[in-house]
Amino acid sequence: MKETLADITTQILHSSGIDQEIEAVRHLSAFYSRFVPGDQSHSQQEKGNEVLLQGGIALSSYDAAICLDEFIRTARFLKGTHLALRELLRRFPGQKLNILYAGCGPYATLILPLLPLFAPAELDVLLLDINTDSLRSVAGILSAAGLEDYQVNMQQADAIRYQSPASRPLHLVVSETMFYALIREPQVSITQNLAPQLQKGGILIPEEINLDLVFTFHGEEPYLKSTDQYPSRLPYGHRLQVDRLFSINKELDFYRANNSPGIFESKFYELPTDFSATPDLCIHTHLRIFGEVILHSAESSITNPYCVVSLYNLQGYTHAALIYDFNDIPQWSYKAKGQKI
Ligand SMILES: C[S@@+](CC[C@H](N)C(=O)[O-])C[C@H]1O[C@@H](n2cnc3c(N)ncnc32)[C@H](O)[C@@H]1O
Numbered sequence: 001m002k003e004t005l006a007d008i009t010t011q012i013l014h015s016s017g018i019d020q021e022i023e024a025v026r027h028l029s030a031f032y033s034r035f036v037p038g039d040q041s042h043s044q045q046e047k048g049n050e051v052l053l054q055g056g057i058a059l060s061s062y063d064a065a066i067c068l069d070e071f072i073r074t075a076r077f078l079k080g081t082h083l084a085l086r087e088l089l090r091r092f093p094g095q096k097l098n099i100l101y102a103g104c105g106p107y108a109t110l111i112l113p114l115l116p117l118f119a120p121a122e123l124d125v126l127l128l129d130i131n132t133d134s135l136r137s138v139a140g141i142l143s144a145a146g147l148e149d150y151q152v153n154m155q156q157a158d159a160i161r162y163q164s165p166a167s168r169p170l171h172l173v174v175s176e177t178m179f180y181a182l183i184r185e186p187q188v189s190i191t192q193n194l195a196p197q198l199q200k201g202g203i204l205i206p207e208e209i210n211l212d213l214v215f216t217f218h219g220e221e222p223y224l225k226s227t228d229q230y231p232s233r234l235p236y237g238h239r240l241q242v243d244r245l246f247s248i249n250k251e252l253d254f255y256r257a258n259n260s261p262g263i264f265e266s267k268f269y270e271l272p273t274d275f276s277a278t279p280d281l282c283i284h285t286h287l288r289i290f291g292e293v294i295l296h297s298a299e300s301s302i303t304n305p306y307c308v309v310s311l312y313n314l315q316g317y318t319h320a321a322l323i324y325d326f327n328d329i330p331q332w333s334y335k336a337k338g339q340k341i
Helices: 002-014 018-033 044-048 061-069 071-091 112-117 132-144 187-197 253-257
Strands: 051-053 056-058 097-102 123-129 151-156 170-174 198-205 208-216 240-248 263-265 280-290 293-295 306-310 317-325 331-339
Touching (some): 002 018, 002 112, 018 061, 061 071, 061 132, 071 170, 071 198, 071 280, 097 187, 123 132, 198 280, 240 317, 280 317, 306 331
Parallel strands (some): 097 123, 097 170, 123 151
Antiparallel strands (some): 051 056, 263 317, 317 331
16 A cells, blocks of 8 residues: 555656646545545535634535645645655754644645655654544544554644644644635634744745735636636736735745734735726735745636736725735735825
8 A cells, every 4th residue: 555655656746747747646536535435425524524713714624635636736735845855854864854734634635645755764743633533534544554654643733823842843844724815714824823833944835825916807817617627728918917915934024024913914006097908906826835846826726816806896096905814714805095086
């Protein structure tokens, strides 16, 4: 089992181009399906155990499981995390790497497939999830897949508040607890809590989440509707890239730059007077998982474009600013100023 998993993961790491990535992650999906019940037998509990936290919604075990089939997302995260682990072994020679995977879901998708590519002596993994059902599922898969030799611990906890013991300085924090434009799910609050707990030289995955303001025609932009159908369309030709709103990285500069806790407020941007070709004010998300490994807009549901407001609704104003509030369930709003005469 361990060897089969190693082969599948190696195929994912070597895949180049979207078609190969999709094909390789389909094999991983089939591998997992040997250990978990099919769709029909998922309990109501697994479907309904979504948790509302102060900072965002933690997906149910069922919804977290199907993230695996976001094929390009999964391929890029595994590629980036693998590179990060190799880099950390180089940065910290002879040390066992302390890994914290916050929000592992029922498959621990972004770490478990990488285990057979490392020696058990190299990694010390802590898997965290708010859902005990998910942790129970991962425990079952680890033993069924013959990965008991690895040091993998599990803990039910809220990653927004979790404090890593000083005796276990963190080399790597991995978390994919986000939705497009960072709405709904608690990625930002989790990062705000965990990134400062990394030791010097430690790595955060994703390394950077970038949110850009664009004026565009939302309905004409590539958008991933189903993982069976990846959008092949080119970016909308009249798209106007306005500005980088902020980046989330381990330095969390965007957070310090703002005055109220849990709120980002952009500057005011001038609105186009003729917006017939670009009628929507949108946010585009892309991730630098690690180094050169990027997840672009519309390659996954977490990087799909998000329309905040139609410019038709802002007629009469000259400027608008965007506000991101992640104190509770993360969401975007806007304010407008300057009466047109
Ligand atoms: C989007 S799913 C991703 C699952 C898996 N990591 C993957 O990438 O395929 C997010 C997972 O994080 C968990 N989660 C979200 N917020 C959390 C929090 N504050 N503390 C612990 N777990 C959390 C959810 O329960 C869910 O299992």
